[in-house]
Amino acid sequence: MSTTNLAVIPGDGIGPEVTAEALKVLEVASPVKFEQTRYDLGAERYLATGEVLPESVLAEIKEQDAILLGAVGGKPNDPNLPPGILERGLLLKLRFELAHYVNLRPSRLFPGATSPLSPAVLDKGEIDFVVVREGTEGLYVGNGGAMRVGTPHEVATETSVNTAYGVERVVRDAFARAQARPRKKLTLVHKTNVLVNAGSLWWRITQQVAEEFPDVAVDYLHIDAVMIFLATDPARFDVIVTDNIFGDIITDLAAAITGGIGLAASGNINSSREFPSMFEPVHGSAPDIAGQQKADPTAAILSGALLLEHLGHPEAAAAIDAAVLADLSERGSAPRTTSEVGDAIAKRV
Amino acid sequence: MSTTNLAVIPGDGIGPEVTAEALKVLEVASPVKFEQTRYDLGAERYLATGEVLPESVLAEIKEQDAILLGAVGGKPNDPNLPPGILERGLLLKLRFELAHYVNLRPSRLFPGATSPLSPAVLDKGEIDFVVVREGTEGLYVGNGGAMRVGTPHEVATETSVNTAYGVERVVRDAFARAQARPRKKLTLVHKTNVLVNAGSLWWRITQQVAEEFPDVAVDYLHIDAVMIFLATDPARFDVIVTDNIFGDIITDLAAAITGGIGLAASGNINSSREFPSMFEPVHGSAPDIAGQQKADPTAAILSGALLLEHLGHPEAAAAIDAAVLADLSERGSAPRTTSEVGDAIAKRV
Numbered sequence: 265m266s267t268t269n270l271a272v273i274p275g276d277g278i279g280p281e282v283t284a285e286a287l288k289v290l291e292v293a294s295p296v297k298f299e300q301t302r303y304d305l306g307a308e309r310y311l312a313t314g315e316v317l318p319e320s321v322l323a324e325i326k327e328q329d330a331i332l333l334g335a336v337g338g339k340p341n342d343p344n345l346p347p348g349i350l351e352r353g354l355l356l357k358l359r360f361e362l363a364h365y366v367n368l369r370p371s372r373l374f375p376g377a378t379s380p381l382s383p384a385v386l387d388k389g390e391i392d393f394v395v396v397r398e399g400t401e402g403l404y405v406g407n408g409g410a411m412r413v414g415t416p417h418e419v420a421t422e423t424s425v426n427t428a429y430g431v432e433r434v435v436r437d438a439f440a441r442a443q444a445r446p447r448k449k450l451t452l453v454h455k456t457n458v459l460v461n462a463g464s465l466w467w468r469i470t471q472q473v474a475e476e477f478p479d480v481a482v483d484y485l486h487i488d489a490v491m492i493f494l495a496t497d498p499a500r501f502d503v504i505v506t507d508n509i510f511g512d513i514i515t516d517l518a519a520a521i522t523g524g525i526g527l528a529a530s531g532n533i534n535s536s537r538e539f540p541s542m543f544e545p546v547h548g549s550a551p552d553i554a555g556q557q558k559a560d561p562t563a564a565i566l567s568g569a570l571l572l573e574h575l576g577h578p579e580a581a582a583a584i585d586a587a588v589l590a591d592l593s594e595r596g597s598a599p600r601t602t603s604e605v606g607d608a609i610a611k612r613v
Numbered sequence: 614m615s616t617t618n619l620a621v622i623p624g625d626g627i628g629p630e631v632t633a634e635a636l637k638v639l640e641v642a643s644p645v646k647f648e649q650t651r652y653d654l655g656a657e658r659y660l661a662t663g664e665v666l667p668e669s670v671l672a673e674i675k676e677q678d679a680i681l682l683g684a685v686g687g688k689p690n691d692p693n694l695p696p697g698i699l700e701r702g703l704l705l706k707l708r709f710e711l712a713h714y715v716n717l718r719p720s721r722l723f724p725g726a727t728s729p730l731s732p733a734v735l736d737k738g739e740i741d742f743v744v745v746r747e748g749t750e751g752l753y754v755g756n757g758g759a760m761r762v763g764t765p766h767e768v769a770t771e772t773s774v775n776t777a778y779g780v781e782r783v784v785r786d787a788f789a790r791a792q793a794r795p796r797k798k799l800t801l802v803h804k805t806n807v808l809v810n811a812g813s814l815w816w817r818i819t820q821q822v823a824e825e826f827p828d829v830a831v832d833y834l835h836i837d838a839v840m841i842f843l844a845t846d847p848a849r850f851d852v853i854v855t856d857n858i859f860g861d862i863i864t865d866l867a868a869a870i871t872g873g874i875g876l877a878a879s880g881n882i883n884s885s886r887e888f889p890s891m892f893e894p895v896h897g898s899a900p901d902i903a904g905q906q907k908a909d910p911t912a913a914i915l916s917g918a919l920l921l922e923h924l925g926h927p928e929a930a931a932a933i934d935a936a937v938l939a940d941l942s943e944r945g946s947a948p949r950t951t952s953e954v955g956d957a958i959a960k961r962v
């Protein structure tokens with residue numbers, strides 16, 4: 265049995281609880297053994313030591329085969345935790361350092377999950393799409409600044425940087441994913457009528473790469489129009505490809521309409537495999553319910569399935585998916601603890 | 614009876630039809646007489662003459678008291694209409710030249726309107742909020758560029774520019790609107806954890822201005838969290854203040870959950886009254902149904918109410934609102950023509 269090196273970052277709040285369940289299920293499902301190394305990163309470590317992501321830790325993580333992350337983040341408005349410090353110093357730092365250019369977010373309305381959309385909208389068809397969000401460029405590059413701070417003449421800027429190299433690799437990945445799906449449909453989302461420079465780059469590259477995938481149908485929507493369709497006809501989407509900030513916005517709405525971020529999994533993927541990819545639930549660390557075994561580990565468990573798929577074990581990934589599906593369809597209203605949910609899913613795998 | 618000079622830009626597609634109904638209702642409701650000047654601007658004019666917004670026309674419009682716009686835009690993907698030309702050359706140009714720093718978008722679920730949200734979500738409370746979107750800064754300033762265009766080394770940028778001056782005036786306007794509403798609640802929306810420069814400016818200015826409005830309750834949400842709340846608990850919002858692009862995105866979702874952009878009105882307002890403000894339905898020119906009397910003029914009519922309110926005629930505005938409300942609650946499923954809807958509402962005023 266071969267061994268896969270797995271970095272585990274349980275993180276803060278409910279992170280460790282949901283990660284434990286994801287690992288439980290992974291161990292049952294995986295055809296390979298995971299050699300785990302735990303990294304103690306997040307708000308707690310920062311508050312205790314002032315460290316966010318030491319270079320030595322980053323160097324070690326780079327040598328792993330994959331990363332499983334729970335959730336990081338301290339109490340809301342903690343004055344000792346400057347806004348953005350963990351996001352930019354840890355989460356985004358990992359995405360950038362490990363070239364996670366594909367931020368993958370499957371959006372499915374699972375059986376038994378409660379959508380906030382009306383029956384009339386849900387009757388239009390099954391909601392089952394994937395958002396391929398660019399993860400290493402755009403407004404997330406930290407390319408901004410401020411002058412005359414605190415005066416009436418302050419100017420603050422944020423620059424979205426987009427490169428042909430960066431756009432092409434994520435667009436190509438999205439086309440490949442669309443081609444592998446039954447509907448073979450790709451929707452590019454941008455705001456080409458306002459952001460004419462970046463929009464034109466995304467548009468042209470999409471047209472170019474489309475030639476390599478003649479069986480994939482391509483369309484385009486402005487980000488604002490996507491809002492309307494996600495609310496009124498989400499079944500129309502198959503694969504969405506978009507930039508970093510639009511993807512951030514779309515995927516939270518997608519998670520909401522498919523039953524909430526409690527079920528939303530994500531992968532931060534380096535498709536070209538130069539660096540380990542990272543898998544994490546979309547939800548946060550929810551410090552208010554931490555340590556109480558109240559958190560739903562489903563999103564973390566599904567993130568484990570994405571991890572297996574990325575590592576080349578699609579059958580094992582499908583087995584987790586099926587187990588989650590079965591568990592979800594039989595979930596009653598009786599509350600279960602975090603580990604009861606994990607146990608139930610592990611048993612079904 | 615005093616006279617108000619009104620610039621009317623009917624525009625393209627269904628624009629002229631819905632504008633006619635808005636004017637019909639305005640004439641009945643308004644305590645002042647409107648001296649109308651029509652400006653022929655939009656896709657048709659551009660395609661016929663190559664002109665988007667001649668300087669002389671802009672100069673004339675600047676002298677008017679207010680502007681009523683229908684909708685502009687040609688057929689989708691018309692090769693003769695470069696993407697962004699009307700948006701940046703006409704719509705945004707007017708917003709910028711006329712310092713429309715308050716892009717106002719009321720979002721109400723009207724009786725009889727069909728929301729795509731489930732009864733469980735709608736039961737949480739009445740949806741009635743206002744988005745105050747900044748209209749003259751942010752990613753909309755056209756401050757971007759590209760190099761090595763068309764090569765594998767292309768770099769395309771878009772810079773969001775935010776100033777203390779620009780943020781403060783719109784935030785102050787939003788506080789005043791919140792203070793005038795029964796719930797007196799303001800939600801700042803941004804992405805402070807990633808866009809730390811612009812986010813910090815918006816955050817600090819909101820805190821500062823809040824001191825002048827001690828009776829207004831302030832909270833903050835990241836743009837991605839707003840997506841979730843708009844889908845699952847929109848009743849929680851009262852006044853939202855946000856930047857240009859986030860406002861663009863939020864308002865289309867807000868329109869969708871309150872029954873569609875067929876009902877969404879908007880004002881591009883210069884609250885300090887140096888320049889005329891512009892009122893327009895949120896929907897586009899819908900060339901596919903143009904000239905067939907199929908368009909719903911309700912959003913244009915409600916934009917007329919916003920215009921009257923801005924010009925200092927709140928009773929007349931309220932009369933239009935009430936007439937629309939009454940019409941909406943009695944709308945059956947039988948289709949009416951555009952002018953039948955206008956007639957019905959005008960009669961009720």
Ligand SMILES: CC(C)[C@H](C(=O)O)[C@@H](O)C(=O)O
Binds near residue numbers: 807
């Ligand atoms: C925490 C934050 C930096 C992050 C993002 O904006 O990407 C989160 O919202 C996400 O979607 O993963």
Ligand SMILES: CC(C)[C@H](C(=O)O)[C@@H](O)C(=O)O
Binds near residue numbers: 488
């Ligand atoms: C047409 C476009 C430029 C415009 C915008 O992005 O502001 C529109 O979407 C709107 O919301 O008024």
